[in-house]
Amino acid sequence: MPGDDRTGRDGTGRDGTGQGGTGHLSPEEFRRQGHAAIDWIADYWASLDDLPVRSRVAPGDVRRALPPSAPEEGEPFDALLADLDEVVVPGLTHWQHPRYFAYFPANSSPAAILGDLLSSGIGAQGMIWATSPAVTEVEQVVLDWFAEALGLPADFRSDGPGGGVIQDTASTATFTALLAALHRASDGGVRRTGLGQERWTVYASTQAHSSLVKAAMMAGLGEDAVRSVPVDPATQAMDVEALRDAVAADVRDGCRPVMVQAASGSTSTGAMDDVAAIVEVARDLAIWVHVDAAWAGVAAVCPELRDHLRGVESADSFVTNPHKWLLTTFDCSTFWVRDRAALTGALSILPEYLRNAATESGEVVDYRDWHPQLGRRFRALKLWSVLRTYGLEGVRAHVRSGVELASYAADLVRADERFELVTEPALSLVVFRLKAGDQPTLETMERVNASGEAYLSHTTVNGKAAIRLAVGSWRTRRTDVERTWRALQEAVG
């Protein structure tokens, strides 16, 4: 008879061993293997200091080490852990390594990991309020907490006209901001009949994140619709007068400017656009202003590190990623809008099978209408866990530590006459180069990366190659910066 060969009620396996056969772990096996997985993580972290930061595998090495087909019979979970050690770890570049300084950090902290683990165990879908109310309400509360901690204006709170939501990435946040902007500018026309004959244009500095171009491609505007506004060569911040000119020229040509993206902490150098000045330019034409503070925004938990967000109170949307610098396991990109009606207007759908009294009452928020996806997991748990376990004091201390370590790294650069800072340090990011030129700069970085001692990434600033050192891991200490600097000095040809 169907189903009745399963033993027990609460997650038990057919054979009780949890090995082979059906693969359903018994509660005892789940506890045992779960504890083993936790211990594997603790051991992995403890091993990081001795591992090369950047993986040394060649293309195909990992694939060739794995069998060509899935096993017919279940294997013990321990076999997976063994393959992690033997096959996977050598193929990893270790983002949680204390001397990982490339790109931006992607923190994974104990508090966040356990919060996300609990979310997996609960396994609830929060696509609408009615499908599991706590998923939505905890997210609203945590986003309100976090908005307050960042000093965001009251309009962005869920008890005002706006509200916050956790997106997977800032790329998605930027894309949804563009959709909301198009909805508002077209008075709903885009959603119904498409982009039509309008020649929509969007604006950002030459230093803006590539996700804006991708958003324009995905929304049907095309990459040519993105105007790259020049920057001040010294600060790499948008030349706001050039923005004004670009908008005016487009309007004269019959284009419809729909969104400006302000970079508050660019990927290349951490450049901070003047949000307040951009808002001034955008106001007359009611152009949507989206503030992309994916990396730098979380620094605003420290009142003294908020200057770069001046003007955000008049912006239409804002994104920052706790999954970068703020200890929250990917994915957790916190996104706020000042008027949620434009966002939900652009994205709402209501199939019959999701109709319910709570939605129709208007008393609840249905996050399905705040992003491209329908299904959504209980992501707020991990941010809730971080904010509670660290407290605001703890997250501020973490941010300040990163800024101090970057400042220390900048001092080291200044003290060696072969090197020079390319820009002044931005929060926890230092950008520097060898005075000898592009090739020595890139070769020196590559020697360090190849050694495995540390991992850094490169960029181009004003046409010249530069090295980026982005602090952010909670494992990084002063000695890690010193070891990395010594490696760079020794790698100079």
Next chain:
Amino acid sequence: MPGDDRTGRDGTGRDGTGQGGTGHLSPEEFRRQGHAAIDWIADYWASLDDLPVRSRVAPGDVRRALPPSAPEEGEPFDALLADLDEVVVPGLTHWQHPRYFAYFPANSSPAAILGDLLSSGIGAQGMIWATSPAVTEVEQVVLDWFAEALGLPADFRSDGPGGGVIQDTASTATFTALLAALHRASDGGVRRTGLGQERWTVYASTQAHSSLVKAAMMAGLGEDAVRSVPVDPATQAMDVEALRDAVAADVRDGCRPVMVQAASGSTSTGAMDDVAAIVEVARDLAIWVHVDAAWAGVAAVCPELRDHLRGVESADSFVTNPHKWLLTTFDCSTFWVRDRAALTGALSILPEYLRNAATESGEVVDYRDWHPQLGRRFRALKLWSVLRTYGLEGVRAHVRSGVELASYAADLVRADERFELVTEPALSLVVFRLKAGDQPTLETMERVNASGEAYLSHTTVNGKAAIRLAVGSWRTRRTDVERTWRALQEAVG
């Protein structure tokens, strides 16, 4: 001095207690709290049978139970666990409950939870191959394994012209399929200069998932671009002759048909469109055919449950969600294309800071160009863990059990003359109603849902209300179906 007040190397806290202060858990604390989180999950599962499936909270109840601001000082992790029990659990509708039969299942199995936990601990970013090679290569291997297990054609494998990728949701897969279709149909024009003057049209049955309309809205086509093709009233499958007529009429009117979506297992009744026949209609105009088998596709791990995918070998893209019925914690939506060039052509970006030798060699895949997001976590670990821990035998046994339990539920419906099946059972989904009409049908379902004994959802078929009973949890046994049926019988007015 910055950073040097941290003690130890491998994840240690400043105060060594892991409580309060900085919030960084020591390795010992992480192990202790991690084991506690695992045990919380095991206890939560064990408690489910005694909890009402559907939450009984009213809008705002959860919010009001939480403080208005984040704490200044860190709290013990145990405080979070206590609030889970006291505030969160009562606010949950329990998707992992053995008598959860609403919507479609969203399985969270031990194997997947532990795989995902390990991904959180590793905390690597797989946006491109070079940022952590194993993240990409394990995903390629696992998607090839799974393609083979489902009987998908060789073209979809990563060693052919196509390949698979894990998307967050089928909504995103459908959206990216549309972008790829537009790219191919416009020969790259859409990406560069936007949708332009063409009047693009897309097609799906009246029973297609709402995500297609959302995709058309997001891509800039607008909801009016979606043609709803009628279905056969008996099977609810697309009337393919009507599709042929709709395409021909649009072409006469100067529209450009760009994509047809075939539903292989509709949300409402599990209806299966004839993929092979749809491909025939699409071929002459080179219209992209996307097969949405979000729920039903995973059944193809059983050779005898593959008929509904006949024709997929000639489709352009295919999606199915292991995070629904196949034991893999959300999010894990497996998506394949027959020609990856159209997909990456539509979505590729290459900012300076991500330039690297491996990408330029063409030897590797950069998954950043396969979806809207840039950042991506190591999602393949959880599917790898499921396929290995269960083995193909185990996942087949799981699917067969769901089909058998649904068949048993259908027998119960047939045996009570007050009820009638609305359609024949589709795999693990049973759709039925009270002969007495819409209001008694919906009231009966609501009484059962309100009782907490079981949770079902409703739909409308041929204009009449119906109840959906979707089996899928690995916790559901024959007695759960029997209890649910008894509750429905007792709830009839």
